Amino acid sequence: MDNVLSYMTFIPVAGAALVLALPNNAKLIRWVSAAVTLPPLLMTIWLFNNFDRANPGFQFVEEYRWIPAFDIKYIMGVDGLSISMVFLTALLSFLCIFASFGIEKAVKGYFALFLLLDAGMMGVFCALDFFLFYVFWEVMLLPMYFLIGIWGGPRREYAAIKFFLYTLFGSVLMLLAILALYFTTDPHTFDMRILMAQANKYSTQVLPMWPLTELRWGFQHVIWMALFIGFAIKIPAFPFHTWLPDAHVEAPTAISVILAGVLLKMGTYGILRINFPMLPVATADMAYWCLGALGAWNIIYGALCAMAQTDLKKLVAYSSVSHMGYVMLGMASFTTQGINGAVLQMFNHGTITGMLFLLVGVIYDRAHHREIDGFGGMAAIMPVFTGVTALAFFASMGLPGLSGFISEVLVLLGTWQKYPVLTILGAAGVILTAGYLLWTIQRVYLGPPNEKYSKLPEINGREMFTLVPLGVIVIIVGVYPNVVLNLLRASLDQINQIVIPHL
Amino acid sequence: MDLKNIASLSFFYPELILSGTILLLIVVDLLARNKRGLAMIALVGSAAGLIATFDLYGAQPGLLFHRMMILDNFSLFFKVVALAATILCIWMSLGSNEIKQVYQGEYYTLLLTCTLGMLFMASSSNLLMAYLSLELVSLTSYVLTGFLPHNRRSSEAALKYLIYGGVASGTMIYGMSWVFGMTGSLDYGAIQTALAQQEINKAALFMAFVFIMAGFGYKIVFVPFHMWSPDVYQGAPTPFTAFLSVASNAAGIAIMIRFFFPGVSRMVPGGDWSFVSGVEWPHVLLFLSMITMTVGNLCALNQRNLKRMLAYSGIAHAGYMMMGLAVLNNDGLSAILFYVVVYLIMNVGAFLVVGMIANVTGDEDIEAYRGLAWRGAVVPAVCLAVFLFSLTGVPPFAGFVGKFFLFSAVLKEGGAFALLALVAAINSVVSLYYYAKIIKTMFLDMPSPEDKTISVAVYDFTLLIPLTVLTVIFGIYFSPLVQYTSKSLSFFVK
Numbered sequence: 002m003d004n005v006l007s008y009m010t011f012i013p014v015a016g017a018a019l020v021l022a023l024p025n026n027a028k029l030i031r032w033v034s035a036a037v038t039l040p041p042l043l044m045t046i047w048l049f050n051n052f053d054r055a056n057p058g059f060q061f062v063e064e065y066r067w068i069p070a071f072d073i074k075y076i077m078g079v080d081g082l083s084i085s086m087v088f089l090t091a092l093l094s095f096l097c098i099f100a101s102f103g104i105e106k107a108v109k110g111y112f113a114l115f116l117l118l119d120a121g122m123m124g125v126f127c128a129l130d131f132f133l134f135y136v137f138w139e140v141m142l143l144p145m146y147f148l149i150g151i152w153g154g155p156r157r158e159y160a161a162i163k164f165f166l167y168t169l170f171g172s173v174l175m176l177l178a179i180l181a182l183y184f185t186t187d188p189h190t191f192d193m194r195i196l197m198a199q200a201n202k203y204s205t206q207v208l209p210m211w212p213l214t215e216l217r218w219g220f221q222h223v224i225w226m227a228l229f230i231g232f233a234i235k236i237p238a239f240p241f242h243t244w245l246p247d248a249h250v251e252a253p254t255a256i257s258v259i260l261a262g263v264l265l266k267m268g269t270y271g272i273l274r275i276n277f278p279m280l281p282v283a284t285a286d287m288a289y290w291c292l293g294a295l296g297a298w299n300i301i302y303g304a305l306c307a308m309a310q311t312d313l314k315k316l317v318a319y320s321s322v323s324h325m326g327y328v329m330l331g332m333a334s335f336t337t338q339g340i341n342g343a344v345l346q347m348f349n350h351g352t353i354t355g356m357l358f359l360l361v362g363v364i365y366d367r368a369h370h371r372e373i374d375g376f377g378g379m380a381a382i383m384p385v386f387t388g389v390t391a392l393a394f395f396a397s398m399g400l401p402g403l404s405g406f407i408s409e410v411l412v413l414l415g416t417w418q419k420y421p422v423l424t425i426l427g428a429a430g431v432i433l434t435a436g437y438l439l440w441t442i443q444r445v446y447l448g449p450p451n452e453k454y455s456k457l458p459e460i461n462g463r464e465m466f467t468l469v470p471l472g473v474i475v476i477i478v479g480v481y482p483n484v485v486l487n488l489l490r491a492s493l494d495q496i497n498q499i500v501i502p503h504l
Numbered sequence: 505m506d507l508k509n510i511a512s513l514s515f516f517y518p519e520l521i522l523s524g525t526i527l528l529l530i531v532v533d534l535l536a537r538n539k540r541g542l543a544m545i546a547l548v549g550s551a552a553g554l555i556a557t558f559d560l561y562g563a564q565p566g567l568l569f570h571r572m573m574i575l576d577n578f579s580l581f582f583k584v585v586a587l588a589a590t591i592l593c594i595w596m597s598l599g600s601n602e603i604k605q606v607y608q609g610e611y612y613t614l615l616l617t618c619t620l621g622m623l624f625m626a627s628s629s630n631l632l633m634a635y636l637s638l639e640l641v642s643l644t645s646y647v648l649t650g651f652l653p654h655n656r657r658s659s660e661a662a663l664k665y666l667i668y669g670g671v672a673s674g675t676m677i678y679g680m681s682w683v684f685g686m687t688g689s690l691d692y693g694a695i696q697t698a699l700a701q702q703e704i705n706k707a708a709l710f711m712a713f714v715f716i717m718a719g720f721g722y723k724i725v726f727v728p729f730h731m732w733s734p735d736v737y738q739g740a741p742t743p744f745t746a747f748l749s750v751a752s753n754a755a756g757i758a759i760m761i762r763f764f765f766p767g768v769s770r771m772v773p774g775g776d777w778s779f780v781s782g783v784e785w786p787h788v789l790l791f792l793s794m795i796t797m798t799v800g801n802l803c804a805l806n807q808r809n810l811k812r813m814l815a816y817s818g819i820a821h822a823g824y825m826m827m828g829l830a831v832l833n834n835d836g837l838s839a840i841l842f843y844v845v846v847y848l849i850m851n852v853g854a855f856l857v858v859g860m861i862a863n864v865t866g867d868e869d870i871e872a873y874r875g876l877a878w879r880g881a882v883v884p885a886v887c888l889a890v891f892l893f894s895l896t897g898v899p900p901f902a903g904f905v906g907k908f909f910l911f912s913a914v915l916k917e918g919g920a921f922a923l924l925a926l927v928a929a930i931n932s933v934v935s936l937y938y939y940a941k942i943i944k945t946m947f948l949d950m951p952s953p954e955d956k957t958i959s960v961a962v963y964d965f966t967l968l969i970p971l972t973v974l975t976v977i978f979g980i981y982f983s984p985l986v987q988y989t990s991k992s993l994s995f996f997v998k
Contacts, residue, residue, distance in 0.1 A: 070986050136899040143893065146940075150948040158948050162940055169898070169936055173929035176908070180915045181922075 002047060004063050006077040009041040009091065010123045017116040020109060027108040031098070034112040038095040038119060045091045052084055054487050057495035059129060059194065067133075072190045076129040081492030082273055082344060085485060086126045086266055089351045092474075093262045094119040096467045097255035100359055103366060104152060104253065111152055114144040115255070122263050126270065131179045131191040135172070138267070142168055145256070145264075153251040160244075160251035167234050167244040175231035178224045182279065197278040200499060205282050225283035228276055229291060235268030236325050238295050239302055249318035254362030257314070261321050261358055262351040269328045269347055273340075277332075278499050285503040288333040289420070296329030297423040300430035308437040313364070313371040316441060317357045320397065323430060324350045330427050331412035335501055339415020340493045341486055346408035348485055349396075349478060353405055356393040356471045360386070363464050367457045373441055378450030379457075386460040387446050389468055394438045396475045399431055404478035505566025505575075512568035515575050518556040518583060519623050525549025526616045533609025546612040547594045550619065554587040565996040567629060571691055574629040574762075574996055581992035582626035582758035585844055589751035590619045592852050592967065596743035599963045601863045603741055606651050614651075615747070618644040622755040626762075631680045631690040634759055635673070638719060641755060642669045645748060649740040661739025668722065668732035676719025682712035692767040693997075699768060699780050706782040713785065716763070723756030726796040726822045734803075737815035742862060745811060746855035749818050750848045757825065757840060764829070765837065766995040775834035789830035790920065794927045797823025801934045810858050810868050813938060814851070817895060820935060821847055827910050827924060831917045834993060839909035841989040846906040846978060850894040853971040857888040860964045865956070873942060875951030881958040883965070885946045887972045892939040894975050897932045902978035907932065 016037030023030055053060060059078035067075045079087055097115070104111050121141030128134040142165060150161030182196055183189055185203060190196075205219035216222070234241040245265075249257050272292070277284050303323025310316040324346070331343030363386060364379075365371050380387040396403035399410075409431060417424040460468075478485055513520070529545055536542070557580055565576040573579075593615065597603040603611065621640030628634040646669065650662025684690055686709060687698035699709075722729040737745045764785075769777040779785045800820030807813035825843050828836035858868055861884070865872045877885040894903035907928075914925045978985055 068981075068983050068986070070983060070990075139899045139904070143898065147947060150944065158944055161948070162937070162944065165940060166933060166936060169896075170930070170933045173932055177911065177915060177922075177925055177929055180908075180912045180925075183912070184916050 002044075002051075005044050005048065006061055006079065006087075006123075006127045007063055009044050009087070010077070010120050010127060012040050013037060013094075013116040013119040013123070017113040017120075020113045020116065023109070025109060027105070030108050030112050031102050034116060035095070035098045037116060038091075038098050041091045041119075041123065042095045045088045048079070048084060049088065049488075052079075052488060054081075055491055057081070057491040062129070067130075071132075072188065072192075073132045074130045074190075074192060075133060076192060076194075077127040078129045079127060081489040082270065082496070083126045084488055085344060085348045086263075086270055087123065089266070089348055090119070090122045090126060090263050092470065093258060093351065093355055094122070096355070096359075096470065097258050099463055100255040100258065100362065100467045101253070102463060106152060111148070114147050118144040118148065118259065122259075122267075125267055129193045131183070131193055131196065133191075134193070135176060135179060138175075139172055141264075142172075145260075148256045149248055149252045152253045152256070155251070156247070157251045160247040163244045164248045167241065171231035171234035171241075174227040178227035178231075181220075181224055193275070193279075197499075200279050200281055203280060203282075219283075221280050221283040222286065225276055225280045225287060228280075229272065229287070232268040232271040232276070233295075235271070236265060236329070237268070237322065238325075238329065239299050239322075242299075242303075242322050245322060246315050246318045249321075249358075250312060250314050254358060254365070257318075257358040257362075258355045261318070261354040265321060265325055266347045266351060269325065269332070269343070273332060273344070273493075273496060277496050281500045282503045284500050288335070288500075292329045293333035293416070293420055293423050296326045296331075296333060297426040297430075299323065299326030299329060300427050301326075301433065304430050304433035304437065308433065308440070311373050313373050313441070313445070314358070314361050316373065316437065317354065317361060320357070320434065320437070321350070321354055323434060324354070324397070326430065327409055327412045327427065330416055330423060331408075334412075334415040334419045335497055335504060336415040336418055337490075337494060337497065338411045339419075340497050341489055342408050342411025342413075342415055344489050344493060345404075345478075345482065345485055346412060349404040349408045349475070352471045352474050352478075353393060353396045356389075356468055356475070357397060359464070359467055359471075360390050360393060363460055368454060373444050376445045376451055376454065377448045378446070379454070380446040381450045382455055382457055383459050385465075389460070389465075389472065390446065391442065392472055392475065394442060396479070398435050398438050402476075402479050404475045404482070407479060407482040505564055506571065507566060507568050509569055512573070515560065515563055515566075515568055518553045518560065518587070519620060521553045521556055522549060522616055522620050522623065525553075526613055526620065529609060529613045529616065533613070539608035542608045542612050543594055543598050546616055547591065549616065550587050550590045550594065553619075554584065554591065557583045557587060565994070567996070568627075571693070572630050572633045573624070573627045575627065576996035577992045577994045578762070579627035579758070581841060581989070582754055582844075583623045585754045585848060586619050586622035586626065586751050589747050589754070589848060589852070590615065592848075593743050593747035593751075595967050596746060596852075596856055596859060597741075599863070599961060600741070600743050600859055602652060602859075603743060605653060606741070611648070611651060614644045614648050615744070618648065618747075619751070622751055625755040626758045628759065629692045629762070631683065631692075631695075631763075634763065635677055635680060635719075638676075638723065638759065639673060641723075641752065642673065645669075645752065648744050649736050649748075651744070652739075652741055655739070657739040658741075659739075661736045665732050665736045668729075672718050672722035672729055675715050679712045679715025679718070682708065682715065686712070692763065696766075696768055696770070700770070706780075709780065710783050710785075713764075713783070714788075717760075720756055720760040720763070721792075724753055724760065724822050724825075725756075725819050726792060726826060727799045727819065730796070730799070730819045730822075733819060734812050734815040737818070738809055738812045738868075742811065742855060742859035742868075746852045746859070749814065749855065750844075750851050753818070753822060754844045754848070757844065761829070761837060761840070762995075766997045769832070771997070777832045777834075779832060786830050786832050787920070789826060790924050793823050793826035793830055794924060795823075796820070796826060797928060797931045801931050801938075804935070804938045807938070808870050810870060810873075810942065811855075813942075814854060814858070817935065817938070818851070820931065821851075821895070823931075824907065824910055824928060827914050827928060830924065831913050831921060833913070833917070835913040835916060836910075838986075838989050838993045839906070839913045841992055842909050842982075842985060843906040845985060845989065846894075846902040846975075849971055849974050849978070850891045850901075850903055853891040853968070853975065854888060854895065856964070856968055856971065857884050857891070860884055860960055860968070861958070864958050864960070870942060870945055873945045874949050874955055876946040876958065879951050879955060879958050881960055884958075884960055884968065887968050888946065889943050890972050890975055892943055894979070896936045896939050898936075900976065900979040902975045902982070905979055905982050
């Protein structure tokens with residue numbers, strides 16, 4: 002199984018080409034796409050079994066020359082941080098193919114673009130060369146733009162271009178930062194491992210940046226900020242979050258799942274992979290305001306926004322803003338619990354929010370609207386559906402025994418040792434979350450059944466098939482979190498140890 | 505190597521082949537009934553010229569015709585670009601309905617004469633030669649712009665082009681006369697020696713450079729000499745617009761680099777160039793570059809005619825390319841050369857699709873593109889999307905690599921240039937908006953019932969598919985192109 006990561010990344014690309022070559026038979030195209038996403042998923046199981054949990058470094062590394070003149074290489078590899086994300090990507094891609102079976106319009110184009118998106122996401126989490134990382138990061142944008150723009154809801158054009166413009170703005174800043182880092186190496190290289198190894202070389206001497214001189218930023222801080230803005234747009238951190246509700250509401254169900262489940266993680270992944278180990282001094286200086294305080298604000302602000310929504314999908318979208326706040330808060334603490342909790346929260350949020358969006362999709366397919374106040378008493382009409390929804394909602398709320406609880410508690414435990422005030426704010430977010438989720442359950446599922454919807458069919462087998470694996474993971478991680486934490490611990494401790502001396 | 509007239513001829517055969525073709529075209533046009541063959545003659549002639557140019561790569565660099573012209577890899581590179589653009593233009597013209605209405609003989613004769621002028625521009629090493637070759641290109645361009653019969657827009661464009669061009673080249677030759685007055689020579693080598701040895705009034709020299717820049721700037725199309733380009737691009741026949749947008753721009757860049765780098769600057773070991781001391785030239789270029797890209801992009805935002813939009817986008821791209829001039833080092837120059845090639849491929853590709861759609865609908869406005877992908881033209885729509893994303897600078901397309909090299913050349917310099925890189929980066933985001941507007945219209949909008957189905961002639965794909973494939977390949981594997989451009993960056997300096 003040499004080059005397993007490349008296979009995982011490029012099998013979907015080959016699949017996309019294959020889908021384009023197939024005859025225009027929707028059924029065939031759907032099943033071929035599903036078949037193409039299965040091998041990467043099986044390979045993740047192999048990775049899971051063969052991953053050395055004690056080794057904090059990169060494993061399964063592949064290295065090839067690509068453009069020798071600029072020392073651009075093709076380097077892939079995973080460590081504890083990325084392997085959880087690779088697993089999440091493979092799983093959600095596979096399930097979302099099934100969630101997309103309802104797509105009727107231009108089926109061929111949809112699945113081809115979806116597979117390209119899958120490849121781009123996988124590549125971002127595996128790439129260890131900065132140039133390659135950037136290419137994957139951008140390549141993912143193109144299919145996403147079309148997937149939202151062609152197969153989305155009524156305001157899809159607006160949502161698609163807004164998503165594209167926001168992300169491109171972030172990525173060009175990132176590109177400049179990448180180039181600036183490239184020129185600090187000697188000989189010049191884009192190899193992330195080398196850039197991390199020389200982390201102490203980046204100057205922190207204060208730059209005369211009128212009118213920002215008072216910030217006392219050095220080269221390292223400027224680069225940190227450029228990268229951070231790029232990643233914060235993806236997370237999305239306040240005030241860059243406004244693309245997210247639009248994109249989520251307009252995107253088709255499966256794309257919402259991918260957006261929330263995988264794309265948002267790229268922001269926090271990038272900060273942990275790049276900002277932390279490469280720019281430790283700036284990370285230590287910026288962590289309180291840019292990660293901790295902003296994270297706490299994200300939690301509260303996202304929860305309050307979610308509470309005010311009348312559209313079920315928008316509510317879930319804002320709950321994502323809120324939950325990603327825990328990730329930022331956790332990694333700002335530089336404690337073992339905090340950072341492990343943060344990455345576990347990334348994984349959990351991917352599964353839980355994936356479920357939530359799938360569930361919203363189920364009800365939208367039947368009722369053709371998502372108004373929270375337009376339902377009522379769904380528990381009596383669709384009991385199985387209501388049961389699954391309750392599981393997802395409680396997991397999202399942080400009910401003990403389910404995965405969301407573990408990660409939020411770890412984050413708050415870790416943060417309490419450093420920032421008590423932020424921890425209290427974060428904990429208040431848990432109450433707000435419970436508030437809007439319980440209120441939603443009450444309005445949608447409880448009460449007298451709405452006559453208009455008394456004939457709605459129960460959730461079907463295909464939909465259950467997409468939900469059950471996620472539900473099982475939510476319960477397993479809730480009961481035995483070590484199954485994921487074991488993967489993460491060694492690598493995250495190492496990342497933490499790079500920054501701690503500079504605090 | 506410093507050759508006299510007759511000896512020079514043996515290093516001059518691309519131009520000789522082209523001149524021969526031009527004469528042949530005139531004669532055949534007089535005699536032949538069937539004018540379709542003329543395009544073939546022109547095509548074969550330029551292809552032969554291209555092969556001959558590649559053949560010259562082995563020759564020893566030197567000066568030709570009593571130091572009037574120069575033979576080195578740099579000039580050969582721009583000759584290749586001009587000839588490649590000509591071949592693409594002729595290929596496009598063969599499938600264009602617009603060109604079918606015009607006089608074939610005159611069209612191809614003038615087109616090849618324009619190319620010949622560009623070959624001279626690429627290799628001139630004397631201000632007089634530079635001026636004459638630039639005028640040869642300009643004069644033929646004026647005529648070709650106004651070549652569409654009974655088309656008011658075309659005639660108007662030609663007139664505007666003529667007036668702007670006249671003013672710009674007048675200003676340029678005035679500046680040249682100042683340089684001649686100060687240094688006593690028109691020859692680049694002698695100018696450089698004089699600048700290094702004599703005490704020259706720096707303010708006067710600066711003004712002379714500004715005047716000369718007017719002429720070069722109008723060819724490269726940068727602000728404030730850009731006013732002609734939107735009208736000309738919109739009015740001229742589409743194949744010629746495509747040619748003008750890449751070849752004229754490239755020739756302008758060639759003549760400018762030749763004058764400002766080996767002409768008046770001195771190469772310092774390590775790949776940097778030192779400009780005449782006391783003249784704050786890089787900052788002028790830096791400022792012009794910022795203004796050019798910003799004006800181009802902001803004006804393009806609200807255009808509804810695609811050719812006009814591409815004209816403004818061309819101004820923006822001229823601004824990006826100028827970043828490489830401003831840094832005054834070889835990294836910047838090789839980034840420009842790389843960008844010229846990439847821009848040739850993607851911009852001609854974009855105009856090709858515009859021409860194809862105009863052939864069917866007779867319209868270049870964005871409304872004609874509504875739901876293009878759903879009206880039977882999914883391949884041209886996808887190809888245009890590739891070219892436009894490439895122009896935006898999104899990986900994995902060639903335009904990204906081009907911008908990447910420009911940014912890296914600028915960032916390497918640091919200081920005020922970091923600001924230039926930031927402005928350029930934000931400009932790329934702005935440009936996404938108008939490029940994506942076209943893509944949105946093609947893919948995201950649904951055709952309305954009155955929109956016709958579009959069937960594209962198979963002929964058009966013969967050029968479209970290779971250009972698209974190249975745009976993708978140079979975005980993923982660009983080593984060969986990097987090698988070629990760095991090989992081309994060698995000047996003969998005496």
